[in-house]
Structure formats: structure tokens, C-alpha cells
Amino acid sequence: xxxxxxxxxxxxxxxxxRFEEKSAEMYAxxxxxxxxHLYIGEEAIAVGAIAAIRANDYVITAYRDHGHxxxxxxxxxxxxxxxxxxxxxxxxxxxxxxxxxxxxxxxxGGYAIVGGHLPLATGLAFAVKYQKRDQVVLCFFxxxxxxxxxxxxxxxxxxxxxxxxIFICENNRYGMGTPVQxxxxxxxxxxxxxxxxxxxxxxxxxxxVLAVRTLMKTVVTKVRSAPHPxxxxxxxxxxxxxxxxxxxxxxxxxxxxxxEERTRDPxxxxxxxIMNRGLGSEPDFKRLEREVGExxxxxxxxxxxxxxPAPTALEEDVYAx
Amino acid sequence: MLISYREALNQAMREEMRRDDRVFLIGEEVGYYQxxxxxSKGFVEEFGTQRVLDTPITEAGFTGLxxxxxxxGLHPIVxxxxxxxxxxxxDQIVNNAAKIRYMSGGQLxxxxxxxxxxxxxxxxxxxxxxxxEAWFCHVPGLKVIAPATPHDAKGLLKSAVxxxxxxxxxxxxxxxxTKGDVAEGEYTIPIGQAEVxxxxxxxxxxxxxxxxxxxxxxxxDLAREGIQAxxxxxxxxxxxxxxxxxxxxxxxxxxxxxxEGWRFAGLGAQIAEVVYAQAFDYLDAPIVRVTGVDVxxxxxxxxxxxxxxxxxxxxxxxxxxxxxx
Ligand SMILES: Cc1ncc(C[n+]2csc(CCOP(=O)(O)OP(=O)(O)O)c2C)c(N)n1
Ligand SMILES: [Mg+2]
Numbered sequence: 031x032x033x034x035x036x037x038x039x040x041x042x043x044x045x046x047x048r049f050e051e052k053s054a055e056m057y058a059x060x061x062x063x064x065x066x067h068l069y070i071g072e073e074a075i076a077v078g079a080i081a082a083i084r085a086n087d088y089v090i091t092a093y094r095d096h097g098h099x100x101x102x103x104x105x106x107x108x109x110x111x112x113x114x115x116x117x118x119x120x121x122x123x124x125x126x127x128x129x130x131x132x133x134x135x136x137x138x139g140g141y142a143i144v145g146g147h148l149p150l151a152t153g154l155a156f157a158v159k160y161q162k163r164d165q166v167v168l169c170f171f172x173x174x175x176x177x178x179x180x181x182x183x184x185x186x187x188x189x190x191x192x193x194x195x196i197f198i199c200e201n202n203r204y205g206m207g208t209p210v211q212x213x214x215x216x217x218x219x220x221x222x223x224x225x226x227x228x229x230x231x232x233x234x235x236x237x238x239v240l241a242v243r244t245l246m247k248t249v250v251t252k253v254r255s256a257p258h259p260x261x262x263x264x265x266x267x268x269x270x271x272x273x274x275x276x277x278x279x280x281x282x283x284x285x286x287x288x289x290e291e292r293t294r295d296p297x298x299x300x301x302x303x304i305m306n307r308g309l310g311s312e313p314d315f316k317r318l319e320r321e322v323g324e325x326x327x328x329x330x331x332x333x334x335x336x337x338x339p340a341p342t343a344l345e346e347d348v349y350a351x
Numbered sequence: 352m353l354i355s356y357r358e359a360l361n362q363a364m365r366e367e368m369r370r371d372d373r374v375f376l377i378g379e380e381v382g383y384y385q386x387x388x389x390x391s392k393g394f395v396e397e398f399g400t401q402r403v404l405d406t407p408i409t410e411a412g413f414t415g416l417x418x419x420x421x422x423x424g425l426h427p428i429v430x431x432x433x434x435x436x437x438x439x440x441x442d443q444i445v446n447n448a449a450k451i452r453y454m455s456g457g458q459l460x461x462x463x464x465x466x467x468x469x470x471x472x473x474x475x476x477x478x479x480x481x482x483x484e485a486w487f488c489h490v491p492g493l494k495v496i497a498p499a500t501p502h503d504a505k506g507l508l509k510s511a512v513x514x515x516x517x518x519x520x521x522x523x524x525x526x527x528x529t530k531g532d533v534a535e536g537e538y539t540i541p542i543g544q545a546e547v548x549x550x551x552x553x554x555x556x557x558x559x560x561x562x563x564x565x566x567x568x569x570x571x572d573l574a575r576e577g578i579q580a581x582x583x584x585x586x587x588x589x590x591x592x593x594x595x596x597x598x599x600x601x602x603x604x605x606x607x608x609x610x611e612g613w614r615f616a617g618l619g620a621q622i623a624e625v626v627y628a629q630a631f632d633y634l635d636a637p638i639v640r641v642t643g644v645d646v647x648x649x650x651x652x653x654x655x656x657x658x659x660x661x662x663x664x665x666x667x668x669x670x671x672x673x674x675x676x
Pocket of ligand 2: 172173174200201202203204205206
């Protein structure tokens with residue numbers, strides 16, 4: 031692992047972090063409306079996993095989707111414009127924060143019905159296998175989706191038909207205010223849920239981007255060479271509230287707990303690794319900060335200066351010709 | 352060519368699967384069992400288990416899988432054993448299939464057919480006897496088709512498979528064995544086109560699916576009483592061929608709508624609304640609806656019969672709009 035590689039991973043995570051912080055600011059300024067779920071604290075999962083796949087592999091996720099979309103390579107300006115509801119947004123302002131799609135990059139979207147996109151992921155994988163292509167599908171979801179019926183139906187079908195889908199459970203320990211131990215029967219080992227279907231499952235430190243990428247590379251290679259589903263549980267923590275409507279801590283978790291978890295910030299961990307290995311130092315991080323800052327500022331400028339969709343857009347895109 | 356409704360559906364799917372290998376059939380018992388109502392007879396033999404997929408009893412799962420496959424470029428046909436079980440897949444149909452195109456700003460589309468029988472058969476009880484077409488018609492992004500004859504079933508199913516949108520295709524158990532003439536050779540019927548199934552000047556009856564057959568029988572009875580009914584079959588419920596219905600009403604000045612589904616917020620209420628809005632001045636009498644009764648379907652035959660429109664209720668409705676009694 032060389033310097034450029036590690037700095038590139040760091041830069042991607044930093045981009046997501048600063049993008050999310052800026053989104054929160056824009057939300058406070060009412061430039062962004064509706065629900066806004068930030069990925070702060072969980073960046074290592076999307077970045078590590080997507081670093082292990084090819085550009086034409088599919089990614090699909092839930093509503094906390096900005097990070098995955100950016101990691102898949104979408105232009106920050108078009109993502110920010112979507113959050114602003116602008117015509118230049120990825121989805122022309124019709125999707126919003128929770129429904130980003132970038133079809134050109136096989137980023138197949140963010141979905142806001144908990145558990146509802148897991149069957150879609152099996153369908154993408156089915157199409158890959160049906161057409162004898164060699165892509166894989168990464169399907170991200172929170173631990174809150176694990177007990178849903180749709181998830182279990184998807185696990186069963188994927189296992190039954192050996193579909194090339196990798197289910198990635200982002201276990202941030204809470205579904206809104208409900209801790210995993212009050213929601214998931216096998217809370218101490220969520221991966222066990224998938225094993226019950228004969229699906230190979232691993233648990234990884236979701237704060238360690240290198241660990242995520244290393245595991246994912248192994249899993250992706252296996253799935254690509256002989257189609258079958260796999261399951262990865264990534265242990266993580268959401269540093270902010272569930273959405274902008276929720277403070278970072280509240281009745282359901284303590285300030286101390288959040289502060290304790292923040293000591294394992296995925297950016298901090300990678301930064302330490304880079305420094306410890308002598309592969310980068312303060313000036314490198316300063317430079318990345320500046321570059322990323324410029325990208326995010328440009329994204330906001332682009333979003334802000336873009337027009338809202340014309341009224342005629344309202345009834346467009348309901349049906350395909 | 353005189354064939355059954357079941358055979359017409361079989362031919363439509365067979366022809367489309369031969370034409371385009373992106374088309375596949377997925378659902379419970381569609382393979383070796385040949386479909387719960389034997390619609391996919393001979394399919395495994397011809398197309399193999401790669402394209403004819405028996406699923407576990409997981410409507411949300413396999414419907415969602417088909418939607419995902421459609422997003423990635425395939426053209427699935429989902430067979431629901433009956434639409435009663437489609438209720439378990441409503442999240443997939445309403446939140447994903449119908450909306451993905453719009454939410455993505457037109458980047459993704461979902462070319463998909465979801466088909467199977469709706470409405471009551473005989474004495475199957477409340478959970479197996481219901482007409483839910485109004486639910487699907489309510490959702491932007493879906494198209495809804497409910498053909499009554501073998502000819503329409505074949506031509507419309509072929510069009511549905513070729514459409515780039517999610518299409519809900521509602522059949523009826525009691526129609527599968529009915530027979531009718533089907534055109535020879537390759538043909539399709541455009542989605543969104545009604546057909547006048549019987550000409551008449553005195554009153555318009557709008558009826559679809561099984562209720563079309565009832566309306567045609569009632570129209571024959573009424574002809575003997577000197578009332579000539581025009582029977583219009585929308586065939587496609589969404590997009591509705593409003594023009595065809597309005598034109599007929601402009602001619603007859605009277606309208607009866609027959610539907611098997613529940614009365615309150617039923618599809619007939621929507622049809623009445625468009626006719627009042629577009630042909631009010633032509634109406635000589637208020638529109639009358641003949642509908643299912645607002646109760647869960649009872650098992651016992653006399654009560655079941657009372658819950659579903661019958662020939663006599665259609666005749667009475669027509670007499671009411673024609674003679675005011
Ligand atoms: C089917 C369904 N029920 C309820 C909700 C409301 N809801 C939105 S997010 C959420 C919590 C989900 O938690 P998790 O899956 O762990 O994801 P996280 O927010 O932690 O990333 C709930 C209950 C929903 N969107 N969908
Ligand atoms: Mg969670």
C-alpha cells in the first residue's frame with residue numbers, strides 16, 4: 031500500500047465528511063429541505079467497499095446515501111444540486127437526498143422504505159447472472175433493515191439462486207432511537223442472521239477503511255468468480271442524529287457515548303496509520319483539506335446558481351415512452 | 352381461431368419470449384406445475400428453468416427481484432398466483448416499480464408486467480375474492496389492463512411485455528376457460544384503447560373484465576325490451592380511453608358503469624367523474640353504477656351472489672337511466 035493509495039482513500043472520506051458538514055449548514059439555511067440523513071462517522075464503509083469493485087459494478091443503498099453516491103464517483107455539484115432540488119441535480123430535483131441515482135455509474139439509488147431495496151439488489155444480481163456478465167452488486171443497508179421480511183425474502187432468494195450480491199450491513203447500533211439489542215434478535219452477531227440462509231458472512235471494523243477494503247476485495251473476488259451471495263457486517267457508529275431533525279445525542283443515547291465513539295473516527299484512524307507509516311504528514315492533510323474544501327464550495331456554488339426545474343417538469347418522467 | 356383466454360395468454364407470452372430473450376417468467380408454480388391456472392403450460396419444456404422461474408412463496412421478494420432485474424435491462428413477467436397475494440408485494444409495486452422512473456428523473460425505467468387473476472371466482476371466501484384494480488389505478492407510474500376476451504388478452508399482453516413501464520395485467524379465474532376468436536398470426540393491441548363491443552343508441556354501458564360478459568348478456572335481454580345498449584370495454588383501465596367513453600355518452604345521453612369491485616372509491620366513481628366533467632350537457636339522466644357490495648366476500652353462495660353484480664342488477668340499472676324507474 032503506497033502513499034498515493036492511502037491518501038486517495040483519505041481524500042474520498044474527507045470529501046464525504048466535508049460534503050455532509052456543508053449539507054448540514056445548507057439545511058440550516060433552508061437551502062435543503064425534507065429529511066437529511068448524514069453519513070458522518072460511517073464514511074469508511076462506502077469508501078472501503080466501493081474501492082474494492084469495478085466501475086461497472088452495481089451499488090444500491092438506503093436513504094443515507096450521499097456517501098455511497100460520492101464514493102461511486104458522482105459529481106459533487108450534481109449531488110448537492112439534487113439536495114437543493116435543482117434542475118441540474120442528478121435526478122433533476124425529483125429524488126432529493128434520500129433518492130439519489132446515477133445510472134451512468136450504475137449507482138442504482140437510495141431507497142427510503144427500510145428493507146425495500148434488498149429485493150431490488152437481488153434483481154440486479156439476477157440480471158447479471160441471467161446475462162452471464164461478471165458484475166457484482168453491493169447492497170448497503172442499516173441494521174434496522176435486518177429484521178424486515180423483505181430482507182429475509184431477499185437473503186433466501188439470493189442464496190437459493192446463487193446471485194452475485196454482497197449484502198453490506200452498516201451496523202451503527204441504532205435505528206433512529208432504537209438500539210440494535212432492542213430490534214434484532216441476534217444483535218450480538220448480526221452476521222449470524224445471514225448464515226442461517228447458508229450465506230457466508232463476515233464482521234469487520236467499519237471504522238477502519240483498510241480493513242473494509244481488504245475484506246471486500248476477498249469477498250468480491252470470490253463472488254465474481256462464482257456467483258453467490260455474501261454478507262458483510264460493518265460495525266460503525268453514526269456521529270450525528272438520525273436525521274437533521276434529531277440532535278446527535280438525545281434521550282436514547284448519551285453525550286458521553288457519542289464522544290467515546292468519536293475517538294474512533296474513521297478519518298482520524300486512517301490519518302494515524304498514514305502518519306505512523308511515514309507515508310504522509312501535516313502538509314499533505316492540509317493540501318487535501320484545501321482541495322476538498324474547494325470542491326465542496328464549488329458544489330454549493332453550482333447548486334445555488336442552478337435553476338429550479340421548470341413547472342413543465344412536474345408531469346415529466348412519470349412514464350417512459 | 353377459437354381459443355380459450357388461458358391459451359391466448361399462453362400464446363402471447365410464448366411469442367414474446369421467443370421474440371426477446373430479455374423476457375422471462377417468474378412466480379409461484381409457473382414452472383413444473385405450469386401455473387396455478389395452467390397458463391404457462393409447456394413453458395419449462397420450451398424455455399428451460401433459466402427463463403421460467405418457480406419461486407418460493409415470497410411475493411415481496413420475487414416482485415422486488417423482478418423490478419431490480421428490469422432496472423438492469425431485463426423484461427420480466429411476474430405471475431401472481433392471484434392478486435390477493437399481490438397485496439404482499441404492494442410496497443414493491445407502489446414504492447419501487449411505479450416511482451423509480453420519476454424519482455430518478457427519468458434515468459431508470461422498469462419494463463415489467465405483473466399479471467394474474469383478480470376478482471371473485473366461486474365461494475373462495477373473503478381473502479381470495481376481491482377486485483383491487485382501483486388500488487393500482489390510483490398510483491401514478493403504473494398502467495393497468497383488465498381484458499375480457501381472448502383476443503384482447505393476447506394483443507394487450509404482448510403490448511404490455513413490450514412497454515417500458517410497469518404494467519398491472521389483471522385476469523380473472525372465471526375467464527380462463529371462456530373461448531373467443533383470436534386473430535391469426537402476430538398482432539398487438541395498443542394500451543389505452545377502448546373498444547365498443549356492441550353498438551346501440553339508447554344507453555352506454557361501460558364494463559371491463561368479467562363484467563363485460565355480464566353487460567353483453569344484459570344488453571341482449573334489454574334489446575328484447577326495445578332498449579339498445581352500447582357496450583364499451585375500456586380494456587385498459589389506466590390510461591383510460593376517456594374519449595371513447597365520452598363519445599358514446601354524447602351519442603346515448605345515458606351511462607351505466609358496471610364493476611365488480613367495492614363501490615366506495617371504486618373505479619366507476621372515477622369514470623363517472625370524467626364523464627360529468629366532459630359530457631355533462633349530454634346527459635339525460637344521472638349516471639348509475641352497478642358495483643360489488645361493500646362487504647368482505649361471504650363464502651355462502653346466496654350471499655356471495657348478492658355481493659357481486661348480476662344480469663338482473665345491470666338490467667335494472669339500465670331501465671332506471673332509460674325510463675327513470
Ligand atoms: C418500512 C419503514 N418503516 C419505518 C421507516 C421510518 N424509518 C426511517 S429510518 C428508520 C431507522 C432505520 O435504521 P437503520 O436501518 O439502522 O438505518 P440507519 O438510519 O441507522 O442508517 C426508520 C424506522 C421507514 N423509512 N421504512
Ligand atoms: Mg442503524
